[in-house]
Amino acid sequence: MAAPKNRSTRLNRIAGELNERHRLDWSRGEAIEAEYDDGRREWTYRWIDGPTVEQVRRAARKADREVTEGLLYRRTLSQRTVTLGAIRMAMDSATTLDFRDRPYITPSAVEELWRTVSKPQPRDDRESALVTAILTETNGDHGRNWAQDYDLCKLVQERGLVPFLRRAAADAGQPVELSPLERLTERYVSPRASGAWTHRLRTMTPLEAFSAVQADTAATPQAVADALTLLPELHAALDTAAAELQARVQSEEPAA
Template sequence: MRRIADRLSVQFRVPIEPQYDQAGHRWTLRWYDGPTVAAVRCALERLFPAEERLAVRRDLTTRALALAAIRETRAGAMHRSVGSWGQRYHLEQQLADREHPDRPADPREAAMLERLLAAASAAAGRGAAGPDLARAFDLVARDGIAWLLPEPSLAGPADPDGLALAPLEFLTSRYATGVHRTAWETALATLPLRTAVAAAHQDPEADPDAARAALTLLPALRARASAELDAVEARLAAVAAGGCRDDSCGSVSTPILPAHERSR
């Protein structure tokens, strides 16, 4: 059995340990995170076809579950009402088919995970063995994930790793209110482009970073406005030429003016 476990450990590059269940009189191969149960079963059948079917079990670390909590919170799927055990069950189901669930996708996600684990460890108190998973669940379900972002500063040309905020993210973190603030804090959802630029423009106390962020976004906003105006011009020209009947030219769904100007 040790030979089988060692062979699989080398193949999947994670420690896989055999454990004998005295009550059930059978061997179980166990590991943390790493490959999926299906992947290990497939490897067993291919490498050791003559062996009787072994039990396999993958356990998830606190790190993997905390990372999943960040992702699920961003997707709007973490709810305090189900309690920590309900949240854990939900996350385990979500991760069943995911290999190496403890691995962040990028440096930003890695930094967010470390901040969450640190906060959950501090909440656990001195002498605790590690981060309190239930506390980590509660933190992201209650406070969202924007507070986990490592740097509130505006990203520059020398910040390619995604740790600092992109221009639209920076303006959202600065100016979002109401439902937009909630969407930012829970899902990192950004403001509409025009709203973000207008907020910086109308802020009498805007700092240089806010101005730089808005200036960076202006070309995209100008291109969008130009496309809208081109569509308006094409439709009105067709109407003026008598080429539109029975709404054959369609309608313009995007307003040219912001809402506060249309209401005047």
């Protein structure tokens, strides 16, 4: 089968249209580019983060089915996106645990997490600051983008999220603050539950935290103030529980 005429020009035109449509930034390496492998005689669209492979494939084929026949598609993930994926996996209860009860995180699992997600982004400033803290630690003194995907995933798996949450909260340039429940968990979490807190940011329940402060005769003013912020939530939970019990009693009452 003869190669399509002007294939390079046509592929670059489609890539340009897709870059404009998805507002991909050339300066950050996001833009879709057409690359040719002389040895394999294959054309590939490559880009970083941005739209999904399926989105680009579907749009490219719709634009020109002839010239995209046999075209390969390869989306790679930036350090920030890999780190964000590692954070999400660490906090997901469905993530498999390793032999030390830590979330087992691999680059391939992170790639699968984002496979159907276009332009992955942090949910808020706090998550963004956590990503930055992890990247700063991983790259160390080697410079930007030194760490590999494996390094990022391994760091989150081995160290957990709490050390980087502390780092982000301590950095005046990061808009991060621990919640009252998180501060109480830091202070009172039991050894048995400490792993879930360190690696997954699983806090104590409000009742557990409040009871811990109540039982601590040496509790700091900050801890007491944090515990008192939990009262509305505790009252609401007790009201809900009371209503459920009342409904159970009424359902069990014999008919007149």
